[in-house]
Amino acid sequence: MSTPSDHRFAALSPDELARATADAMYKADACSRALGLELLEVRPGYARMRMAVRADFLNGHQICHGGLIFTLADSTFAFACNSYNLSTVAAGCSIEFLRPVQGGDELTAEAVEQILSGRTGIYDIRVTNRAGETVAMFRGKSAQIKGRVIPAES
Numbered sequence: 001m002s003t004p005s006d007h008r009f010a011a012l013s014p015d016e017l018a019r020a021t022a023d024a025m026y027k028a029d030a031c032s033r034a035l036g037l038e039l040l041e042v043r044p045g046y047a048r049m050r051m052a053v054r055a056d057f058l059n060g061h062q063i064c065h066g067g068l069i070f071t072l073a074d075s076t077f078a079f080a081c082n083s084y085n086l087s088t089v090a091a092g093c094s095i096e097f098l099r100p101v102q103g104g105d106e107l108t109a110e111a112v113e114q115i116l117s118g119r120t121g122i123y124d125i126r127v128t129n130r131a132g133e134t135v136a137m138f139r140g141k142s143a144q145i146k147g148r149v150i151p152a153e154s
Contacts, residue, residue: 009085009150014044018083021149022047025082032075035068039079045113045121047079053105064101072109073125073138080111081121081142082149091120091143099135106130109138119144 009017022042026032032039032049041048051072059065073095081088101107107127114122125138 014084017085018042018044018046021082021085022079024150025079029075031071035071037072037075040108042079042083044083045080045116045123047076047083047111049076049079049109051107051109053101053103053107055103058103061100062103064103064105064107066095066097069097069101069107069127069136070095070138072107073111073127073136074140076109076111076125077123077138077140077142080113080123080125081140085148085150086144087147087149088121088142088144091141093138093140095136095138097136099129099133101129101135107135111140 012020019042022039026039036052038050040050049072053064057064057068074093077090107129109125109127111123111125114124121142123140123142125140126134127136127138129135
């Protein structure tokens with residue numbers, strides 16, 4: 001059964017819908033914006049983001065705080081799994097930290113949908129440094145909830 005929201009976006013290609021959804025999410029995502037996360041690319045089931053490792057991101061060992069690497073991966077996961085304009089949240093996730101990240105580096109996270117079955121999806125997110133080395137691997141399980149990222153017009 002179609003909804004007004006379906007009709008509103010019927011003329012958009014899947015890539016255009018993913019971009020419109022990402023634009024709406026980014027505008028509402030104060031955390032990602034405050035941390036300087038940049039959305040580089042989005043398409044259905046895929047997203048790529050970048051984050052500069054600022055001095056205030058360093059922990060007591062003078063390497064990037066793992067929580068900030070996690071946040072970059074988690075935000076990228078969110079943009080990928082919401083790319084169909086169906087409200088989706090994390091049902092679970094894990095991360096493996098593989099190498100330290102120095103201040104002044106730049107991280108890129110790339111989220112790739114592995115499977116979408118019913119209302120559940122699995123996404124793998126690779127986080128790399130400026131040299132292209134993998135610094136972390138994140139796996140997220142998504143769950144669709146009621147609603148849309150961009151709701152139907154009133």
